[in-house]
Amino acid sequence: MQLADIGVYGLGTMGSALALNLAEKGFRVAVSNRESDWIAPFLKEAGPLAAGITGQERLEEFIAALEPPRVLLFMIPSGAPMDEMIAKAAPHLAKGDTIIDAGNADFNDTRRRNDVLAAQGLHFVGLGVSGGEEGARTGPSMMMGGSAESWQRLQPMAEAIAARFEGAPCVDRVGPDGAGHFVKTVHNGIEYADMQIIAEIYGLMRDGAGQSAAGIGALFETWRKGPLQSYLVDATAAVLQTVDPETGQAMVDLIEDRAGQKGTGRWTVIEALKLGQSASGIEAAVGARSWSSDKALRGTFETRFGAAGGMEMPEVDTLAKAFEAARILSHAQGFAVLQAASEAFKWSLDLARIAEIWRAGCIIRSGLLDDLADALRGTEEGSLLLAHGMAARLDRTVPALREVVAAAVVAGLPVPAMSASLQWFDAMRQGRGTANLIQGQRDFFGAHGFRRTDQAGDHHGPWGG
The missing domain is CATH 1.20.5.320 (6-Phosphogluconate Dehydrogenase, domain 3)
Structure with missing residues (x-):
């Protein structure tokens, strides 16, 4: 069989999906996995696509099955496992070969690995991949960080498998060394904030107005079109309106209220602080997930101090505008962090292009990103919020955000991400502060x-x- 165009190592959910996506687009793919007994079942499940895929149990055979200059894509846990695989693979590679880390890696590790491998004549790519299993299989959003030479080799394959927005592939080389993984990290930070804002609106309607999950889901259903359109709104509408087949209750009411996290949101906040930036909306979202894990203490506090009761609920249109304002502000904080990193690391990030990459395939895809891309291309004021379109939207929506946050505070209902975003905006519009x-x-x-x-x-x- 002909040598493969690319090798995918790691046949978990994401690695398998990417391998099948590549094969479906006509590329020859070699696959391998640490647990070699995963390979045969994967090839069987690939069906007709297996004709373009070869499986190798040993790393040396896997590398030998690739067409020079070789491209190895690793979809394995970040940290020590990636360093271990690089150490094993590098002696079998030749100058000009490329190693891709497509996992959620700390960009500081990516920069270090890039420097080590560059000294050996090898290219190292930090590839941010967003979209989950479905995206990886049918079209993810991807942010590539690495050399121009490695992008030239990877570009045809990356563009072929990427999501598309109005025909344009949602993938690009965003910068050198760790730029791709940094952009993906901030993407995930914005995702944390977006999800938390949605959860806060759900909480106000559930605990403040006593509405059912299905009723709240029906409202989110109406927001699936217009200025609030997004994948996460779609997901929220579906989750809230799903009924557990075993009990007949709303599925969401049977889920324990402890939110997990894998660290990327926390990394966003850490790096923002290192860069002297505020990512208060994202930080509040990370904090809220941490607080959620302390369920026993929350129960004790409720017993001692009492839980919040009802609240004077704002109109639905006011809720929608508050949601829109909070989302704009949390996105703006994320892009400010990207700009600061671009300057600090001399990456020359194209923020508008990054917004365009996120318009399809990724978890935070939304109509807002199209507007943000236009705003980022159209402003010379140093902030996308000063672009005419964004400033006008804030004029229209921030009063609603203020009304919702104020009502929640009076009622004692938590809205950490919405209030943090509002406080950041209020601080930034004070020409004379208190410092x-x-x-x-x-x-x-x-x-x-x-x-x-x-x-x-x-x-x-x-x-x-």
Whole structure:
């Protein structure tokens, strides 16, 4: 059989789906897996597509089955497992070959691996892949970070298997070394915020207005078109309206309220802080997931302090506008983090292109991203929120967000992501803030100095003793 165009190592859910996607698009694929007994069942399940796929149990045979310059795509757990596989594979590779890490990796690890392999004449690609199993199989959104040479080799395959928005593939080389994994990390951070905002609206309607899951789901169903259109709104409408076949109850009411997380949202917040940026909406979403895991303590607090009761519910149109405003603000924070990273690491990220890549195939795909792409291309003001279209939308929707957050606070119902996004916006629109007092305090107890508004240079205050 002819040598393969690409090798996929790791036949879990995502790796299997990507391998089948590649084979379906006419590329010759070699596959392997740490547990070699996975290979035969995979080839059997591939059906007619197996004609374009070969399976190799040993790593050396897997690499030998690839057409030079070789392209190896690893879809395995990040961290130590990836370092272990690189150490095993690299001695069998030649200059010009490419290793792709398509998992959710820490971009700092990606940059390190890139430097080590570049010294050996090998290319290393950090490929952010979004869309879950369905996306990987039928068309994911992908963010590639690596050398221009590796992109030239990978581009035909990546564009063939990617999701499409109005015919354009939702994949591109976003920058060198760790850029792809960083962009995917921020994508996931925005995803955390989007999901939390939706959960907060659900919570207000459930606990504040006493509405049923099906009734709330019906409202989300009406939001599937128009300014709130998104994959996550689609998913929410479906989840809330699904009935458990065993009990006849709403399925969501039978799910324990503990949210899991794999770390990418937390990485977004950590890197934002390192870059001196605020990602308060994302941070609130990460915090809310952490709080959810402490269910026993929440039960104790409810017994001691009491649970929130009903609230004066805003109109449905007000809820919709508040949702829209919160989403715009959380997305804006994410793009601000991307811009800061682009400058810090000299990546020259094209933020508008990133928004375009996210318009199809990924979890946060939405109509908003199309508008954000236009805003990012159209603003010269340093923030997408100052673009004419976005500024006008905030003028129209922020008052509703303020009304909803205020009503929730009065009722004692938690809306951490919505309130954090609003507080960030309010802080940013204050031309004169309160940090002058903080600088005075720092100088008072630590002689850190400050800058005056009327004189140049650093100064200290006459605080006395």
